[in-house]
Amino acid sequence: MGSDDEAARPRVGTNLASMLTLSEVGIDFDRANAARIYDYFLGGAHNFASDRAQAARIVAANPDMPRVCRVNRDYLGRVVRWCVEAGIDQFLDLGSGVPTVGNVHEIALRLAPGARIAYVDFEPVAVQHAREITEGLDGVSVTQADLRQPEEVLRAPTVAGLLDFTRPVAVLAIAVLHFIDDDVPAIFGRYREALSPGSVLAINHGSSDQDDPVLAEAVRNIERGYRGSATPVVLRDRRQIRDLLTGFELVPPGLVDPVHWPAADPEVEPIGAYAGIGRLP
Known part of the structure; x- marks a missing residue:
């Protein structure tokens, strides 16, 4: 089992993952963002645990x-x-x-x-x-x-x-x-x-x-x-x-x-x- 920090990291391609750090680009891992939620709904891999959790709430409200x-x-x-x-x-x-x-x-x-x-x-x-x-x-x-x-x-x-x-x-x-x-x-x-x-x-x-x-x-x-x-x-x-x-x-x-x-x-x-x-x- 990975740590909680690892679970919160983005589902991203290897090259992109190596480029992204909080200090470099100021990413907020904890708050969902529309662009990454949209990516998740389209089957993409460039989203965080917070985005997937928010997406689950959206689908619960509107399965469509x-x-x-x-x-x-x-x-x-x-x-x-x-x-x-x-x-x-x-x-x-x-x-x-x-x-x-x-x-x-x-x-x-x-x-x-x-x-x-x-x-x-x-x-x-x-x-x-x-x-x-x-x-x-x-x-x-x-x-x-x-x-x-x-x-x-x-x-x-x-x-x-x-x-x-x-x-x-x-x-x-x-x-x-x-x-x-x-x-x-x-x-x-x-x-x-x-x-x-x-x-x-x-x-x-x-x-x-x-x-x-x-x-x-x-x-x-x-x-x-x-x-x-x-x-x-x-x-x-x-x-x-x-x-x-x-x-x-x-x-x-x-x-x-x-x-x-x-x-x-x-x-x-x-x-x-x-x-x-x-x-x-």
Whole structure:
């Protein structure tokens, strides 16, 4: 049997484990984090005992949570493909999380070999693993920064030196904004100011503002499951989520549940979120 300290250590690959120490990257082993919880639900190995314990509480509140994460991931893939087909080959992925199957760079570079992808996250495990798997890839960068500080993000050499903001850029904020208890419309207003016409903002935000009361309660149960973590959930209604895209023109079909973007799929149960793409005129 290992010690309690060993049990609390992350489930990580050998190379990453050798790089991570509390003193080097300031990881909090004791408080669960949304990026690592998400990794756990997607079957990843870059999470701690605290994340797995919090995940168990979330699943106890809403057993559908692993499917919710997979739906969010599938939506991200469809967004990236839509952007490339629309002629956008630059991506700023905010709150990118722990990289897993179906990464932005995997999809974008396969469809557009000259694509550029700038990943941004503040969680040390997510950042370190992203750097590990993208090392040596042209057109891909990883930045440790807080998306709530747009100036810091946009000034970072790994962003400003990679993306050409005189051309359209796709800003991705997928399944991350409901972890931010700030004036998000104001934050994204500052990102919008840096973008050229034709750029897009893609979002996906959980919400209990649902016509189906059972689905609404399921979303509230997820919110309850995240309480006590370092990244509690902040639910917003449909109007508030639409406000996140102020200044952008909604691309059809507008704000819909992720399973229904870009086309309705009556065979798949909704997850209780609003997703969509706004395009800068």
